[in-house]
Amino acid sequence: MLCAISGEAPREPVASRKSGNVFEKRLIEAHISEHHTDPVTGEDLATEDLIELKSPNVVTPRAPSFTSIPAMLSAFQNEWDALVLETHTLKQHLAQTRQELSTALYQNDAATRVIARISKERDEAREALSNVTVSGGGGQGDAMQVDGQGLPEELAALVDETQKELFGSRRKRPVPAGWASGDAISNYDIAKTTDSLFPGSSCIAVNEAELVLFGGADGTAGVYSLAQGKVLETFNAGSAVTSTAWWGERALIGTSTGTVKVFSNGDEVAQIGSHAGAVTSMSLHPSGKMLATAGADKRYAIHELTTFKTVSQVYVEAEITCVSFHVDGMLFFLGSSDGNIRIYDIKTGAKMAELETGAPVADLKFSENGTWFAVVQQNSSSVAIWDIRKQAAIHTLESGSPVTSCSWDYTGTFLAIAGTGSVSVQQYTKASKSWAELVRKAAPAKDVAWGGKAENVVALNPEGGLVVLAAV
Template sequence: MQCVLSGEAPQEPVASKKSGIVYEKRLIEQYINEHGTEPNGEALTVEDLLPINTSRIPRPRPPTLTSIPALLATFQNEWDNLALETYNLREQLARTREELATALYQHDAAVRVIARLTKERDEARDSLSKITVTDGAANGDGMVVDSVEALPEDLAAQVDSVHQSLSKGRKKRSVPEGWVSSDQVSSFETTTTNALPVPRATALDVEGSYAVAGGLNGEAAIYSVEADNVERTIPVGEPVTDTLWAGSKVFFATSQGNVKVYEAGNEVGTLSEHAGPASGLSLHPSGDLLASVGTDKSIVFYHLETMKRVSRAYADASLTTCAFHPDGHLFAAGTVTGDIKLYMTKNLEQAVVFKLGAPVQALVFSENGFMLAATAKGQTSVTIFDLRKEGDAAVSKVLETGGSVQSLAWDYTGQFLATGGATGITVQQYTKSSKKWSEPLRNSVAAVAVRWGESGQKLISLNGEGVVTVLGVKE
């Protein structure tokens, strides 16, 4: 007969009336006083202990600590306490192991659920971006959509007003004083270069003497062209596919389907209307409307005053790039199928389609109001379309650049068309009087994006490594 707590033969054995387990009386009474239960967790009181009578030799009176029997008794008491403590520690260790196993199981289950939900979300986004929706149009030339949100009446009226004003003024417009000449363009050379903290750069825009660049690593930077230094870095946090500067605000389209808005280096808003990557941005000449297109086939217009969506429509293919006409009444979007679709800005009704034959890489309207330049992915040429014509007759000119073109930029006067690509930069000049094209500039500065500077006196380019190069006439 042994005590469960000490593992030794009890000197004063008692048994539990409830479980029948044998204990040393002093040990179990101490345990009950501390826990109010048996070691097995069942409630127990001292009255539930049943003494067990056994033949034994009575213990002598307690000796003092000055004798060996007294020391032995003390050691016995210490051993009893140690036995109780060891038992309690073993119980606590067992409970802790059970709790840890449960926590690990719950964590593993949570991770699995999160992974499954993330996978389902990505699959749903991918499926949505591949859906081709139709409205039962009578002919194949109409826009393939399931719904079109036209502009509100007040914004539509503003579009008409801006169109009338700009189209009339364009006919009387002359080349501004101090604008760059053909001779100056032909003498352009590298004036400054600067490596921006923008790895895997993809996008560039210019406002006055400042440029903004963004890249696929989610970083962006504001660069001072005049001072040749980085004014500010912007942690966008998502891969940048396009950027646009509008007044005091900078917009970034991202591969997460967002259009992020920054002012003075701070994020002031996020426009999330695309189910897939947002691929292009454009600003209406009124300065009040922003457009974005995406691989989910959607075209979205936003009112910059309210930062809300005011119009939306869907094309029949994923969209790669976009641009507003300089008068604001037309909106162009390029597709992965090689079509350039022109829509009426007010209601997003399709007006005409031009074909390139390969995914559209870049497109830009001329400030003269009737030319559209476009290039397709991998093409070494730039096609000039005449907006006054349709079909094959609309192809006014095909300009050969000698290398693949990734970016296009027309200057304010409509004379100079800059192209940028892996093999270098060219400037194509259109002379209105003779209606002929010439090439005043060709160099080997690689570029993923090009933009004209103030008065056309500078040409700013950005390559894939984030190096910005400024071309101009050296003094």
């Protein structure tokens, strides 16, 4: 007895009163509900016309593939493989979910820390602002620093006076008596080397008395005498020394905490500025009464050295890597990590020009002729000589190894160059308008400076010691 619709033995057989055909109950009921006819004869048919039939349960035989032990083992193997693959996929999804959860938790923790730090800085700024007294005339209290403000009138007048005096006398001044000649410099050799005095040092400053000022990464700085061949005094800067300069007989030391400390006879006498990050460079105004500092916070500040107060500050678009006053003191040059040199009017804080060099500027030094300045770019083996009037590079001096810094002598004729592989000196001859290398010694250096009357060249080696080139 087979179903007239499916052709298989029905589980619940029913028969039509009208045609006598046998059907599977669920199939014929579905057909009637949709068509109301007998699927075989096409006559009208209702569910009341169906008669249930009694028949024994039919056991469907297994498929032929499951009738032998090898076939069953193969089926079990397939099931096992599918189970293993599913387990592997689940483990992969679990590991991915754990990683996503870990990343989300880390980001949430970082965001929470940033919010907490910003909230703390906001509260500190509000507290500091509430303690500031803004007053006019001769009132007491700290004066608020204004971004981009110009210099006070008395300092602006000092800038004008200094510029007028230096500009008028620059071209007429003679070469000092006893100044080293090109022939003498060409015979320089390594006359002295020292052990590592201040490990981690990055810069040096040499004054007329041939005292070398530098410091190390541990915050210890000192003064080394070239004449006596020893460290005369040491002092604690509190944090890593990042910049040095002489102010007469006083030592100026920039630190990684953003301050400049002033030392006299080994004692700290003042602290200047407060950058949000390390002091990357500083420059003394030709008048000797102002100091410019620059920091990793994209800001330069002008400080009056009489009162040690900040009188002006300007923010720029990129991190400042080096600064230098023009030798006449009117203009202020900044080298930046974005490869641009920005020129500012020191009196007003207004930007006068912006020069593109193509790579981050590592060092910038002015020649005493007042028109040229040397530019050192990071990872470059050459020094570019720029003309301030043309605002373009007019000479390129090769060093043979990546240059770290450079230094002009007082006459503006000789340029000392420090590199990772050597120290060299270039000379400019005005008559032929050409440059010539006088000497090059295989002494890796991080910074370089001239000694008194150009009688020696002092270089800072990577270990924190000194190398002196002089006549031997």
